[in-house]
Each structure stands twice: as structure tokens, then as C-alpha cells.
Amino acid sequence: MDKLLELLDSNPRLTNQQLGVMLGRSEKDVADQIAKWEREGVIRGYKAVVDWEKTDRPYVTALIELRVTPKRDFGFDSIAETIMRFNEVESVYLMSGGYDLAVIVSGRTFKDIAMFVAKRLSTLDSVISTATHFVLQRYKESGIILRGEEKDERGVL
Template identity: 65%
Template sequence: MDKLLTLLEKNARLKNSQLAAILDMTEAQVAAAIEQYEQAGVLRGYQALVDWDKTDRPYVCAQIELKVSPKRDLGFDEIAHTIMTFDEVESCYLMSGGFDLALTVSGKDFKDIALFVSQRLATLDSVIATSTHFVLKKYKEKGTLISDEEIDMREATLL
């Protein structure tokens, strides 16, 4: 059944009929399996991978490393829960290593993000230090190449 998930992870737009053909299942079985995964919280959503650089929308994103002081009994969860409710935060991970939380934050320009960091994040009680890294160019995201299409170099051989 893992194969259904890996297929959807790569391309969530495959129709149930196509998934059924690939997996040797009926369409009804595929639909039921997907519903089960959704209910169990295994399938958390379906999103398009958008290259905003190719559109008119002003879009900047940054990776922010946070050092925070964990709370007794709650550890990092409390601060993480506060941070993940901000709309600007696209992803939020607890990390091993030199810092604690890694965020991906987006806004319409650098100033947006600067304000968010200085006024919303840095002011939180548990936050000890922040380090902001702006993304200059995306090469690959979610396993998909962003910056360039890979050209098929194979010659049209007939063999």
C-alpha cells in the first residue's frame, strides 16, 4: 500500500482510474484506500508546487534558525505551537544540532520578513537568538527541479 502514497507524493493529480491501473486495484479500492489514509491523517493535503518567480506575485522566502529556551514539562512544543500559527510560517521543524527550530517564512518582500522576525519572533519570551537566511534561488523543491528543466539528452536511437 506504500506505493499508493509514493505515487501520490510525486503526483497528486493522478486520477483514481490511473492509480488503479498502476496498482492493479479497482477504482473503488483506490478511493477507499485514499479515504482511509485521509481519515488516519496519513495523507495531510494536496498542494501544487508553484514557481512564484515566474509569476507577477512578489514573493520572498527565508529560512530562519531559532534558538529557544525549552519550558519545563512542555519542552519545545509550546513555543513551536505559538510559532506555527503565524501565517507567514510555511514550515516549522524541531532540529538537532546547533539551534532548535528551523522555519521557512515567506512574504512579499525582504522588509516583510525583516519585520516579522524583529517584531513577532524575536520578541517572544523563549526566543534567545534568530538567524535569518534569505533564499536567493530555488533549484529543487520536493524532489522537483525548479530552476531548469532537465533536457533529455538521449538521441532518438532506434535500438
């Protein structure tokens, strides 16, 4: 993988100047490369990984397993695209194995999510069944540890 992309993946807040210094490239070169990736859709966005539990925002997430009937000519794309348009939906994946779509949904309360599944997802034409798994504890998110800080155990010699 490109070293610049790797750095951005774990430290998106570094400035182009800093990235340039780290990689021995000019600031302009870095800016051009990033702009190109953004244009081409290689880089889709930048976001903070927030531990909402440490804030006063009520925040509940659930993983919903969906079994669906694929549509002729469109396969799973059409239903996936319908589902991903809901604001409550954070992620949608097509899965191998026991079910078809994994949908990560977030809301303010458990009830919000239950109602969303009952009213919005289960009622969709192609949906055969749903199974809702609430997230109880988030340990690690997008490669960042949220629980159980890693302690530096190294001593000095």
C-alpha cells in the same frame, strides 16, 4: 512504501481510475484506501509546487534559525506551536545541531520578513536569538526541479 502512496506523492492529480489501472486495483479499492489515509492523517493534504518567480506575485522566503529556552514539561512543543500559527510561517522544524528551531517564513518583500522576525519572533519569551537567511534562488522544491531543466539526452537506435 506502499506503491499507491508513492504514486500519490509524485503525481497527486491522477484520478482514482487512473491509479487503479496503474496498480491493477479497482477504482473503489483505491478510493477507499485514500479515504482511510486521509482519515488517519497519513495523507495531510495535496498542494501544487508553484514557481512564484514566473508569476507577478512578489514572493520572498527566508530560513530563520531560532535558539529558544525549552519550557518545563512542554519542551519545544509549546513554542513551536505558537510560531506555526502565524500565517507568514510555512514550515517549522525542531533541529539537531547548532540551533533549535528552523522556521521557513515567506512574505512579499525582504522588509516584510525582517519586520516579522523583529516584531513577532524575537519578542517571544523563550526566544534567545534569531538568525535570518534569505533564499536567493530556488533550485529544487519538494523533489521538483525549478532551475536547470533536465534535458533528455537519449538518442534513438
